[in-house]
Amino acid sequence: MSEIRLMMGNEAIAEAAIRAGCDGYFGYPITPQSEVLEYLMAEKPYERTGMVVLQAESELAAVNMLYGGGAAGKRVMTTSSSPGISLMQEAISYMAGAEIPCLIANVVRGGPGLGTIQPSQSDYFQATKGGGHGDYCLFVLAPSSVQEMADFVKLGFEMAFKYRNPVMILSDGVIGQVMEKVELIDPIPRRTQEEIIKECPWATTGKTPDRERNIITSLDLDPIRQEKHVMNLKEKFEKMKEDVMWENIQTDDAEYLIVAYGSSARISQKTIDLARNEGIKVGLFRPITLYPFPEKELERLSKQVKGILSVEMSLGQLIEDVRLAVHDRVPVEHYGRVGGSVHTPFQVLEALKEKIVNKY
Amino acid sequence: MDVKFESWKEIIKDENIAFKKTKVLTDNILSYCPGCGHGVVHRLVAETIEEMEIQDQTIGIAPVGCAVLAYDFFDLDMQQAAHGRAPALATAIKRLYPEKFVFTYQGDGDLAAIGGNETIHACNRGENITIIFINNGIYGMTGGQMAPTTLEGMVTSTSPYGRDPKLMGYPLRITELIAMLPGTYYVTRQAVYKPAYVRKAKKAIRKAFENQKLNKGVSFVEIVSNCNSGWKMTPVEANKWLEENMLKTFPLGDIKVDGELVKEL
Known part of the structure; x- marks a missing residue:
């Protein structure tokens, strides 16, 4: 049964992750979103669903953990705030290039630099125009309520796997910290190994004798092939327009x-x-x-x-x-x-x- | 290859084959320089995986550096990490698939410089992974620049008058450093420049993969290797130089076995 609770946005996104069948959350503390990791650590989702929760040594490590887990076909997510998201741009670019699904939430605070811990919306360019190096786009969802913070986790995972691309939830300190009524969905079971292999035949799940090896890389030294790859990505970014919302x-x-x-x-x-x-x-x-x-x-x-x-x-x-x-x-x-x-x-x-x- | 006389066709007949390449290596031609140790280490890792019959359960992580294309050579599901981040990728894969065998294959610039933090923290968390660390004291792929492992006085393209520790710091013995961490279970330093050492290195790699079944932490195998191109030497000179110079700073042997230090640090 769905459940109605009073939650802050950061708690809602954490609880929604457990209920959306997320396989792994990798995070690093930063204000104003540390409640996500705190909530997950207290909630012990590894006992509820088998979901992995890990505090990484840096945002850099956390997002590269997403690269590893996502490339192995798992539903993985992280959350951070502006300075942390800047650090994450390296792996976000790699994942866009290697076409790896994952979910990243940015609970934006004021910048530039260490800026402030108060809310801001100054990471719009970074979120919508790529953010890291190279030609790519993220699918970006902007919640304006605690309810949407929760809802966009499930939707975000759907879009990430539909397009094999990182998805960003662009929130801010207001939505992350405010408390509101939220209706939580019934938990969706995490996918079985067979379901992952069926949904993600490209993933590094172990080379079985019935198929060629799966390679996850963003590197191709042949400029003609790399150009073709980038043009294919462009087609995908165009196709995302089918899922536009307002x-x-x-x-x-x-x-x-x-x-x-x-x-x-x-x-x-x-x-x-x-x-x-x-x-x-x-x-x-x-x-x-x-x-x-x-x-x-x-x-x-x-x-x-x-x-x-x-x-x-x-x-x-x-x-x-x-x-x-x-x-x-x-x-x-x-x-x-x-x-x-x-x-x-x-x-x-x-x-x-x-x-x-x-x-x- | 002598294609003109086609004599090679005679030679490759089944009855003449004394040594066969492991099936865990592909038929792709290695991109490494002739004389480089990478090819030997690739073979040892691949043979180990074949002998343990874990090809279908193994996921490898390629680094940035000379081994960036390792996924072209291992017939395994492989991921290519950003520079230095392989231990972070391996951490997630192993935690999400605890029953799989996960290894990283990294050079000294990748593992000890840009990825130093990822290395130390994956080791400190005791991730149940195998790390294969190739140390040739130089950045090979980018053309022979100074690495954290470059020896004192050693000439590279970014230390053209020799590495001066006062200006450039000291050679980093990261293997000794991570052996101090309780999260490491097996830490060893090997070499592949002589057949006897190749056999020892093979045993160490086997142990490092077998350890993953025990869930006790990181197994870390450093291989002191050469870089004849980067060192501007012939392969034979490079191996001699390795023995006379590299091994003084990077002495061979086990440092930690079954979670216990076996060497004074």
Whole structure:
């Protein structure tokens, strides 16, 4: 039976991992997401489902453990926060190149550098434009509630294995730390050895006499073959658009639009109510997948509005994808606090009036 | 090969075969320089796997360095790790598949420099894996730069006047270092430059794989090897130089057996 609990986002993602049939979690403490590893260590999932939980010596080691486990066909995940995710870029790039499924959650904090431990959304570029070296994309999911923190674990694993690609849950310190009601799914059993071999015939599960050896590598010194490989990856990144997700909130009669994801979308939802109380017809467009970006739906909405405010806790990263989607058809402006400061619904409303409604 | 006279066809007849390559090695031509120890160590690892009949249960991790293409030569399911990270990959695979045999094959730059942290922590956690460590005191693949294991005074392309410990630090004996950790169960240093040593190295590798059945921790086999290309010597000169110089800093023999130190460190 599904179960309703009051949980913080970091606990929800941990519990959801156990219930999603995750085989292994490899992590390293960093604020504001250390509760994930703490919850798993206390919960002893190795007794509940046989899931492995290991505290690695660094984010570098943790993510390379994902590379090892994922390449062997297992459902593996890690979580970290911004500085830790920067360290992980090496193996993320290797896994994208070698086409290894895995799930990585970034509970974003303010940067650059050690920055702050407070929430931010300043890792948008890193998450959606590759992040490490080479031509690649991650499938990126942006939860805006504790419920979605939990739901996106199962969905994330599905996408990771569907596309044989790392999937990132791009959360932030607000969603990780906030407590909300969450409905947890019934536990899905971990796959058997036979099921893994059937689902992942490419995985390093041991070379049996009935097949050729499986090799997991991102290396091919022949530029013609490597080019073909990268072009195949591109095709895959295009195909991901089939699974694009978004949410429209009060957009039907909207004359203005706020575009925001994650916690900024939650905050902006309140802004919309405040604005409508003042007679400003504004709607909210919330991308749920940040890659693939829901560009077609945003383009459609852009045709009915006079202006768009892109709201994110960064200097303006999401806004680039918004502008690409609307082709300069309507004015697009940015608003957002940075460095760990979180905007209020009233500040967003003020910005909406000043930058959009009063101008266009 | 003498294709003109086709005499080789006579020679390879079944009745003439005195030595056969193990089936755990593929037919791909090794990418190693003639005279290099890698080929011998590949054969010893592959023979061990064949003799133990664990080809279908073994997962190997290739490093970055000269052995980056090891997956072309071992007829095994293999993964190629980022530089130095092989012990992290092996950790996860072994924990997720405790019944499989998992080994890493790494050089000295990979294992002792960039992967020093992964090596130390996998050893300290007592991961039940086998680590094959080839130490030739140099970065071979990138063209002979100084490694953490480069001897004092040794000339490399990044220590062109010889390694000066005051500027460049001392040769790192990581094998002695990890032997101190309670997570290691078997730690030994071997060589393959003479037939007698090849036989000893084979026994050590066998033990290192057999130990995985005991679940007692890391089995770590260092092989002191040559790099005639990087050292700018003929293979014969390189082997002589190895014996006269490398073995002073890296003496051969068991360091830890069955979890007990057998040598004063």
